[in-house]
Amino acid sequence: MDWGSVAGLVLALLGILVGQLLEGGRLGSLVQPTAFVIVMVGTFGAVLLQSGWPTVKRGLRMAGAAFRNQPDLHRLHAADVAMWSQTARREGLLSLERFMDNSDDPFITKGLRLLTDGIDPYKLREILGIEISSYETRERKAARIWDAAGGYAPTIGILGAVLGLIHVMENLSDPSRLGAGIAVAFVATIYGVGLANLVFLPIGGKLKSAVNDEVTRLEMLADAFCCIAAGDNPISIEERMKAYER
Template identity: 40%
Template sequence: MSRSKPLENYLNILYYCESMDLIAIIGILIGLGAVVAGNIAEGGTTAHLIQLAAAIIVFGGTIGAVLLSFTPKDLIYAFLCLKFAFLKRKVNIDETVETILDLLVIARRKGILALQEEIPKIQDPLLRRGINYIIDGISPAIIKEALYQEVYAYEDILRRAAKVYDSAGGYAPTIGIIGAILGLIHVLKNVAEPSKIGIGIATAFVATIYGVGSANLIFIPIAKRIINKMEEEILLMELIIEGVLGIEAGVNPYFLRAKLEAFIKDRQRERI
């Protein structure tokens, strides 16, 4: 049996992201819109929040710190996870249970080899691999180990990607403070020239807004969203493994249904 390729399997799962997740987009728009609206309500304009020097300092510094902190592979995972964070795929646990039970019934009636004809109809890549393992006659212990290794690799990839955004959320406010200090230095150097004081003060305060705002409205929420969606995916993957083992053992469909439903309740209780 060939060794699993985590990145390849991860991309296979991302392939099934079907449509834009409007909740994520709406959340970012509301967060950024609230800042802009609050600024206007205070008598400011959107032009006050646009400062090229501050943007270069904060976002350039944050990108540099992130590049220094992580490996190229981690950065690739983080980039790919933007699709995972902002797109959604249909994760229907009840439908997955029914698919597993249908496969079990076919295996009990027609034999394990009859599942070969069902493989093209299976959309979930993990379930498809599990059924392939059963058809190949691999022992239950090895099937369980191989599939759980994929779960662990998948979880590791998502956690590393989330860590990139979480770290960016930690760096950005600090670099915003650096931008503020640079702006104040600019002010102090030009006290004799009032026309240049305004630019320095604007850089100082806008850099802080960019740093704190990007951290708390973009970077950290993206990290949290990746982790939350990962937990849903892991639940589905573990459910599939239990189902595959049930199919391999040829258990009674009613027993397997009860077992899978109990498994779902136990995992959801643990999450709560």
């Protein structure tokens, strides 16, 4: 768990709630289920229309990554790459076949399989490059749904406020209901702006950073596979891997 991200979200929400109390307001006045439904459902519908269900579903599944620590896999992979390169140099590329069964990473398994098949280094780079490009395009497209939600939510919040004001205007004959009705109307704007800037946009930024880290990891592995296929010296490969350290 990335406690820094969790703490950031909690602090942002506390700032708003404490500010409401300091202004003499009641926390209960910020709890308006109708406004919440308008903003959330309206925003989700707009994002769904823009991106389509498969992309939205993938983006929702990615959300958890914003609150998880991203492990530094460089050191682990660097040790693996050193072992692969030394084994290939001593025993040949076919000896790498035994490492395929020990990996649960599809990209590593594919790279090792291509190595044992004796694929030309340039062709190997092309195949793995296509794999990385496809992954990056797919994941970035999914992560962008949070940026889209951050763009739509404030506008949907304004629509919710207008709907609330329309309801207020319909009850002008009862002055006692006007103040509370107007307050409820503007809560929708708070929800829209607050969710956009405190939740949707930060999650989108965090996910894009996670995609960048994963693409760098895949590029490092692809580079290593190509170097092994070309028969480079293990020491040279190890020095090359150091360039990918965070």
